[in-house]
Amino acid sequence: MGEKTAAVEMRNITKRFGSVVANDSVNLLIRRGEILALLGENGSGKTTLMNMLSGIYYPDAGHIFVNGKEVVIRSPKDAMACGIGMIHQHFKLVDVLTAAENIVLGLKEPGRFNLEAVKQKVRSICSEYGFSVDPDQKIYDMSVSQKQTVEIVKVLYRGADILILDEPTAVLTPQETDRLFAVLRTMRDSGKAIVIITHKMHEVEDLSDRVAVLRRGRYIGEMMTRESSAEEMTNMMVGHQMKLDIERPLPVDPKPRIMVEGLTVRGSDDILKLQDVTFTANTGEILGIAGISGSGQKELLESIAGLQPTEKGSVRYINDDGSVVDLLKEDPISIAERGVTLSFVPEDRLGMGLVGNMDITDNIMLRTYRRGSMPFLDRRFPKNRASDVVKKLDVNTPGLSTPVRRLSGGNVQKVLVGREIASAPTVLLTAYAVRGLDIGASYTIYDMINKQKQAGVAVIYVGEDLDVLLELCDRILVLCGGKVSGILDARSTNKQEVGLMMTKLGGVK
Amino acid sequence: MKSRRSFFHIAKRKDDELPGWKAWGIRAISLILALLVCAVVTTLLTGLNPVSVFTTMIDGAFGTSRRIWILMQNVAILLCISLAVTPAFRMRFWNIGAEGQVLISGLAAASCMILFPNLPNWLLILIMCAASVAAGAVWAMIPAFFKAKWNTNETLFTLMMNYVAMQLVSYFVIVWEVPKGSGKIGIINQNTEAGWLPVIGGQKYLLTIIVVLILTAYMYVYLNYTKHGYELTVVGESERTARYLNIKTGRVIVRTLMLSGAICGVAGLLLVGGTDHTITSTIADGRGFTAVMVSWLAKFNPAGMIFASLLIVFLSRGANEISTIFGLNHAFGDILTGIILFFIIGSEFFINYQIRLSGRTGKEER
Numbered sequence: 042m043g044e045k046t047a048a049v050e051m052r053n054i055t056k057r058f059g060s061v062v063a064n065d066s067v068n069l070l071i072r073r074g075e076i077l078a079l080l081g082e083n084g085s086g087k088t089t090l091m092n093m094l095s096g097i098y099y100p101d102a103g104h105i106f107v108n109g110k111e112v113v114i115r116s117p118k119d120a121m122a123c124g125i126g127m128i129h130q131h132f133k134l135v136d137v138l139t140a141a142e143n144i145v146l147g148l149k150e151p152g153r154f155n156l157e158a159v160k161q162k163v164r165s166i167c168s169e170y171g172f173s174v175d176p177d178q179k180i181y182d183m184s185v186s187q188k189q190t191v192e193i194v195k196v197l198y199r200g201a202d203i204l205i206l207d208e209p210t211a212v213l214t215p216q217e218t219d220r221l222f223a224v225l226r227t228m229r230d231s232g233k234a235i236v237i238i239t240h241k242m243h244e245v246e247d248l249s250d251r252v253a254v255l256r257r258g259r260y261i262g263e264m265m266t267r268e269s270s271a272e273e274m275t276n277m278m279v280g281h282q283m284k285l286d287i288e289r290p291l292p293v294d295p296k297p298r299i300m301v302e303g304l305t306v307r308g309s310d311d312i313l314k315l316q317d318v319t320f321t322a323n324t325g326e327i328l329g330i331a332g333i334s335g336s337g338q339k340e341l342l343e344s345i346a347g348l349q350p351t352e353k354g355s356v357r358y359i360n361d362d363g364s365v366v367d368l369l370k371e372d373p374i375s376i377a378e379r380g381v382t383l384s385f386v387p388e389d390r391l392g393m394g395l396v397g398n399m400d401i402t403d404n405i406m407l408r409t410y411r412r413g414s415m416p417f418l419d420r421r422f423p424k425n426r427a428s429d430v431v432k433k434l435d436v437n438t439p440g441l442s443t444p445v446r447r448l449s450g451g452n453v454q455k456v457l458v459g460r461e462i463a464s465a466p467t468v469l470l471t472a473y474a475v476r477g478l479d480i481g482a483s484y485t486i487y488d489m490i491n492k493q494k495q496a497g498v499a500v501i502y503v504g505e506d507l508d509v510l511l512e513l514c515d516r517i518l519v520l521c522g523g524k525v526s527g528i529l530d531a532r533s534t535n536k537q538e539v540g541l542m543m544t545k546l547g548g549v550k
Numbered sequence: 551m552k553s554r555r556s557f558f559h560i561a562k563r564k565d566d567e568l569p570g571w572k573a574w575g576i577r578a579i580s581l582i583l584a585l586l587v588c589a590v591v592t593t594l595l596t597g598l599n600p601v602s603v604f605t606t607m608i609d610g611a612f613g614t615s616r617r618i619w620i621l622m623q624n625v626a627i628l629l630c631i632s633l634a635v636t637p638a639f640r641m642r643f644w645n646i647g648a649e650g651q652v653l654i655s656g657l658a659a660a661s662c663m664i665l666f667p668n669l670p671n672w673l674l675i676l677i678m679c680a681a682s683v684a685a686g687a688v689w690a691m692i693p694a695f696f697k698a699k700w701n702t703n704e705t706l707f708t709l710m711m712n713y714v715a716m717q718l719v720s721y722f723v724i725v726w727e728v729p730k731g732s733g734k735i736g737i738i739n740q741n742t743e744a745g746w747l748p749v750i751g752g753q754k755y756l757l758t759i760i761v762v763l764i765l766t767a768y769m770y771v772y773l774n775y776t777k778h779g780y781e782l783t784v785v786g787e788s789e790r791t792a793r794y795l796n797i798k799t800g801r802v803i804v805r806t807l808m809l810s811g812a813i814c815g816v817a818g819l820l821l822v823g824g825t826d827h828t829i830t831s832t833i834a835d836g837r838g839f840t841a842v843m844v845s846w847l848a849k850f851n852p853a854g855m856i857f858a859s860l861l862i863v864f865l866s867r868g869a870n871e872i873s874t875i876f877g878l879n880h881a882f883g884d885i886l887t888g889i890i891l892f893f894i895i896g897s898e899f900f901i902n903y904q905i906r907l908s909g910r911t912g913k914e915e916r
Contacts, residue, residue, distance in 0.1 A: 393788065393794050406780075416778065418777055
């Protein structure tokens with residue numbers, strides 16, 4: 042085959058948002074027949090760069106060449122005309138339509154609309170690359186991975202031969218990820234150019250042929266995956282040496298702290314979200330919760346936090362002196378007044394844990410503003426605490442009066458976790474605490490969680506990256522469709538076992 | 551392909567990019583532009599000298615001390631109603647029922663004056679205060695309760711409550727009309743002045759102005775420095791955060807709307823007991839809706855509302871004056887008001903967005 046031909050060349054691309062330079066004369070080469078992994082920490086400009094290829098943003102300066110010819114991409118339509126298709130993190134599908142209808146949606150094909158012909162073409166694309174999509178299936182009946190497949194078929198149907206995938210595995214199980222990777226390799230072998238944005242280093246090593254690294258909006262360099270290691274890539278990304286092992290101290294004197302028994306939760310749509318869930322969380326221990334997204338993780342944490350109406354079962358809190366508080370029966374505010382400090386880092390940071398338009402001080406105050414009997418707010422104490430959090434966790438912010446929505450994802454999470462930890466909790470509930478965070482910020486969060494564990498806090502960690510769950514947690518509870526599929530010792534289990542339990546109760550093949 | 555490169559594009563400014571003085575500069579420029587456009591329109595349509603039209607406007611609003619007092623009274627009432635809707639708006643509860651809340655509380659005050667003219671004056675005024683504040687609060691509480699309980703649409707509900715209030719006032723005007731058949735109540739207790747709010751400092755409007763100033767300060771503190779104000783902001787920003795914090799959203803909605811309605815009640819009381827001493831179905835004069843604009847213009851900041859309501863009252867009184875002095879159709883004054891408001895509101899676009907010429911930077915790279 043020899044030298045692979047260039048599909049896209051970006052030259053000196055610059056994009057500014059106000060005074061922030063998101064991309065600073067970036068050069069990037071995307072070749073046919075190759076999978077390129079685009080690496081970089083949060084805010085390094087990966088997504089911005091790709092959005093300029095897919096027509097969502099327009100570069101302030103620079104040139105884009107597709108197949109050697111300079112092009113101007115001002116809309117997703119222009120991008121499509123160049124054969125560029127992007128699969129976004131959040132799917133853009135209409136739930137009540139079928140796969141085939143979603144695939145042709147928005148296309149203006151000459152002649153009469155013929156859904157049969159569309160289905161035929163969809164089937165032929167599927168058989169060519171080894172997808173399994175039923176063109177007549179409605180989107181709302183599909184699993185996350187099926188929806189993603191529809192998104193991929195959608196761009197292929199439009200004739201894309203340059204595919205960009207933004208964190209495609211964030212929502213997939215290990216088995217689904219393997220299947221996706223197999224398809225991507227088939228596409229590469231048929232001469233398509235593929236760009237994948239991901240934070241998971243083992244996926245980069247597993248899948249990509251070449252790696253390009255961005256740091257703070259600048260293009261740092263590239264390397265062949267075969268010739269380098271995860272350490273090298275990470276160091277290039279963060280610009281200094283990083284240790285990639287997560288430490289896992291042994292639990293010291295674990296005692297039961299939270300006992301959940303027979304917990305059953307019914308959602309507003311009358312579907313059982315949790316069914317007969319029973320487990321114990323111990324002090325000084327990290328209990329991991331694994332499961333495909335939507336298997337009841339959210340309901341489980343919110344039940345413990347007292348935010349979720351439950352149908353059956355009990356959640357009991359055991360004090361150090363052995364006395365028991367029933368968390369489901371009592372008012373959360375009065376529970377808190379009795380010294381039970383449950384901290385909860387919810388999945389939805391800016392929509393639930395924090396208020397985006399409020400500044401850091403006011404957000405730190407969210408949990409404690411009720412203090413005192415005066416009708417007025419006392420901002421002195423939260424202000425001190427806010428400056429403590431900013432200092433200790435190295436939050437990158439212009440000041441305490443900056444609205445949190447203007448902070449980057451990692452810094453937002455630091456404020457949230459910092460606030461939850463600052464109240465000296467005895468139980469720490471975290472949901473997807475590192476989702477969307479870069480390596481540096483993720484390790485800061487792991488460190489913080491480990492410190493809590495060592496201080497004797499019972500930590501419940503809902504995660505999606507199995508590699509991290511296996512390295513960080515002491516025990517792993519696997520949820521499957523709202524039921525407990527099994528509780529494993531994280532030190533002795535492996536990814537395959539957990540992955541199987543996620544998709545099948547008990548995990549037996 | 552080159553020719554398809556657009557010459558400019560619109561980009562959102564980062565919030566901290568624009569220093570305060572620059573934002574005010576943009577507003578000042580837009581005001582100057584508005585006046586220029588007004589001048590051109592005036593000359594083209596009427597052939598009058600635009601300068602004399604503008605001076606007449608200013609004269610109409612500030613010309614004599616009496617005019618200034620009336621202007622200030624109008625500003626105070628508009629400001630009062632704007633303050634009333636603001637806590638609801640901060641909570642993202644679109645209360646457009648201020649008109650009805652003012653009317654119903656005005657009716658409450660008037661009925662006290664009509665039904666108990668023989669009570670000692672201090673007691674009567676006390677009852678009037680309680681009745682009108684309570685009436686406004688209840689009128690706002692009804693849609694709030696339905697919103698909290700069944701998540702009904704507050705915009706439609708509060709709007710409909712306006713018409714109910716209007717019909718009630720019309721009905722009672724007929725019941726209590728003086729003289730019979732005139733279709734209006736006329737000045738209530740003209741001889742005894744029972745239930746008339748006291749005149750301080752010899753100025754009929756001073757009391758209204760002082761009360762509203764106190765309310766402005768109160769609202770400023772309430773929104774920014776109290777637990778209640780903090781809670782309602784959280785509820786407005788995100789109901790999920792409120793749930794996360796165990797804030798009882800329904801209770802906050804009802805509580806905030808009762809405050810909103812109570813302040814409308816004060817406006818109704820000041821109008822009926824303080825200045826008009828009568829009740830008509832047009833006593834609120836659309837100010838329940840104008841207040842929505844004032845509150846938004848000032849970005850829900852009570853201090854900014856002083857200026858916003860001053861501007862609006864100035865424009866409307868100035869427009870009145872032009873139409874009388876020059877014998878123009880009243881619509882002409884409205885055209886000028888419209889042009890000025892258009893430019894002022896439009897300037898917010900240039901404060902939030904900037905237009906960048908992009909063709910040029912592309913060449914520089916070569």
